[in-house]
Amino acid sequence: MKAGFRLFILFLSLWTSFSCVAEIEIHEFDDPQTKARFLRLSDELRCPKCQNTNLSGSNAPIAKDLRTQLIRLLKEGKTDQQIQQYMVDRYGDFVLYRPQFKKGTWPLWFGPLILLLLGLVVTGRIIRGRKAANSDAAEDMNMGDDSALSTVDQSRLDELMKSKNTDERMTGNKS
Amino acid sequence: MNSKRLRLFLPLIGFVVVCGFLYRGLMLEPSKLPSALVGKAFPEFSMPGLKQGQQLDQSMLIGQVALVNVWATWCPSCRAEHRFLNQIAEQFDMPIYGLNYKDDRGKAVQWLARLGNPYRFSVFDEEGSLGIDLGVYGAPETFVIDHNGMIRYKHVGVVDMQVWRELLLPLVEELQLAADQKVIQ
Known part of the structure; x- marks a missing residue:
């Protein structure tokens, strides 16, 4: 019984993961528009440290700092362009996924x-x-005229045409 | 006929050009970004120094050609670099200023006490905000500033003998010469 219980606990522990303890930042925004702008800008700005990752997808400390700056600038009422310029002034054209x-x-x-x-x-x-x-x-090969048929084909075509004419006459009789 | 012959070589020429680009690509280090601040004035700041009670601003960096070295105790390459910075500070009459970047004050003070202090002073940038204004994205980074406080160069990564001899020292000497000539005039 005891052994069975132990086994059961062991079995349950297979479903437990201890790897998901990564830090998740929580940002609060006054309105959904600012939130949308934050998401869009952090998608379009590039992390200078871990290259080929955007700010929103990077775990690097500098990306975190830049996200914090981004929020500060948004709260200060800066326009998208001003924010992009702020980043470019410091980190160069590299930070823009969509270069100017x-x-x-x-x-x-x-x-x-x-x-x-x-x-x-x-x-x-x-x-x-x-x-x-x-x-x-x-x-060069003197086959320029595609419409010409060989004599065998021509005679066959004539035969077919004849039989078609006969068919038509027959149907004509019936109707 | 001749031009047709030449056309046969087009793929070869294309291949050579692509090889040229790829070969160049081998020499590039994409992780080292050029600084956007080269040619601009050192950003304004007002921050505590690493020494307790010290208050620093950008005017204290101006006057001489100098190095501004971004360092932290959490950065292993900074440790590797530190000994060499000590040597430079000893041998050359050029101020080296430290920017202690996102660090713990106690640890940083201890580190300097143990390993020696090549810096005239160190700015204590706990939040990394001056770092952001400087376009710092890691440590170590080293800026060369001229006597007007203009940023002239940024080196990303460890400053060692090779970097110093080939990149920094020639620039520092050139800037010092320019500064001296201005004084004479």
């Missing part, structure tokens, strides 16, 4: 588009080149 338009960042914005256009031009030229090559080859 300026001299150094235009390749980021237009680079993909330029590459796409370049790709289209190159693909277009290759396709056109291939088409020209194909028609050249066809002419």
Whole structure:
């Protein structure tokens, strides 16, 4: 009985996890709009320490501090742009997942588009080149006229047409 | 015909260019961000010093070419760096100021008593707010400031002999020279 109880406790303990003791911050906001702004900004700002993580997803102490700053700035009534500028002034363009338009960042914005256009031009030229090559080859082999049928095919077609005409006459009789 | 021949080499050229970028990528350290504060004045602050009862502000950093070193007792690399900072402080007539970043005052004071104190003074930034104004995202970091209190360079990571000789010392000497020339004029 006692052994059974022990086993039961042991069994129950399998469902217990001790790993979920991570600190969870609780932020209180005056209104849902501020909360939404906080969530959006902390998603769009990048943690300078653990790179490729945003502020909202990072456990780094600096990310926590920056979240605290973010809330302070929101409470002070700063606009999104002012807040982003605050971060950029301190941590550089790196902190913005959506970089500003300026001299150094235009390749980021237009680079993909330029590459796409370049790709289209190159693909277009290759396709056109291939088409020209194909028609050249066809002419070379003297098979340019696709509509010409061989005599065997032509006679078969004539036969089919004839039988079709007969069919039509038959149905015509019935109706 | 000739241009068609050349076109055959396009993939090779592309490959070489990509290799060039990748090779460069091997040398980059993306974890070391360039400071957004280079070329700007040292941010204003008013904070206690590590020494009890000390009150410090940015004006106390201005006047000489100096290093501002961000350190903390919780930072193992700072320990590695500390001995070298002591050497610099001994050998060079250049102030090193400390920014004790998000640390425990008692531990920090003890650390300096035990390992030596290369700093003229240390700002005690318990909350890390001056750290944020400086764009600090870890420790150690070391700023070079000129005689006007302008930030000229930031080094992320340990300052060792190589960093000092190749990066910091040439810059410090150049800035000191510029400062001396201004005085003469």
